Amino acid sequence: MAAAAWGRRLPRAWLRSCGPDRPRAPRPAGAPPVTRPSLCCRSAGPGRGRHYRAALCVEPKQPLAVEEVGPRPVRPHEVRVDVHFCGVNFADILVCRGQYQEKPQLPFTPGMEFSGIVLETGADVSTVKKGDRVIGVSGFNGMAEECIIDQKTLWQIPEGVSLREAATLPVSYGTALLALEHRACTQPGETVLVTAAAGATGLAVIDVATNILQAKVIAAVGSDEKCQLVMQKGAQSVVNYSQGGLKEAVRKLVGSVGVNVVIDTVGGDVFLEALRSLAWEGRIVVVGFAGGTIASVPANLLLLKNVSAMGLYWSRYKEQNFPIFSRTLSSVLQYCQQGRIQPHIGAVFKLEKVNDAFLHVIQRKSTGKVLISLK
DSSP, X not given: OOOSOOOSOOOHHHHHHTSTTOOOOOOOTTOXXXXXXXXXXXXXXXXXXXXXXXXXXXXXXXXXXXXEEOOOOOOTTEEEEEEXXXXXXXXXXXXXXXXXXXXXXXXXXXXXXEXXXXXXXXXXXXXXXXXOEEEEEOSSOOSBSEEEEEGGGEEEOOTTOOHHHHTTIIIIIHHHHIIIIIISOXXXXXXXXXXXXXBHHHHHHHHHHHHTSOOEEEEEESSHHHHHHHHHTTOSEEEETTSSOHHHHHHHHHGGGOEEEEEESSOHHHHHHHHHTEEEEEEEEEOOOTTSOOOXXXXXXXXXXXXXXXXXXXXXXXXXXXXXXXXXXXXXXXXXXXXXXXXXXXXXXXXXXXXXXXXXXXXXXXXXXXXXXXX
């Protein structure tokens, strides 16, 4: 996904504070649950007034608190969802550190994507009904047992796709499909180089490029273990850039011709070497900066081989071009139902272990998608 700064080099203070044994001030005996009416809420009818658990960012750069929060009614265009799974993305970590381009008012609940079951609909809602299984794309409020969201940012999950599997799709697969198809216009038979290929977005790019667009994939990763995984997931070739330069490794695979498309989530020197690996009229799509450095584009490299460098800020499409945004999510749900894509889940954490989940992502202990289970 496209965060303005993916920030691999997060301060050590965050790593220490996210540890599972960090003490917290106990809540006094008999104290009432915390009521935060600005957050998502509880169902109407028999459940009205009941509190539910949510992960809260109360102070930037500090561990999240898991507390009970209070309800508010749904507005006419809104839907209340019983959340089952929520994806963990680097953007969630960055926003909790105050380093993301969006800065929600404190306290807030992170979580950009989730899956669940509709509990209640507002008076003007016509797209979903109570009991429907849905995925949602929220601003930042998905890591809670319930979530209120605008009806237009919910998509029904087709039969045969599990709630757990569906929760992996919006950010990673939405990014992959938009980057490859809409931005890079990838054609069958073209060669796609993807960096950080064992991450959630990287594996989604491999899946979409190989199984939907019939392209050939060179996967760039940083360990032998990840090399094995990306080959199992469909990459035709693999480069371990911890063992040498990316440009030379790619040249050994494709010769001086180069690759047609690059999907880069790393930035820095990796981006520059990938740019130099492009073929005539090649396209490079900037998705993020997991390496922590934002490279400057040497314009002469664009000129020499008539290549194009472009960006992809996935969530911005929700505001700027919603039809494409919506169509992309509908497509990935359909591909998943048809068995044409196979999302990879790296780890699942309970809500009370949300800080462990963040640490897992920061330290890159997992491949594929990391999920929070709310049930």
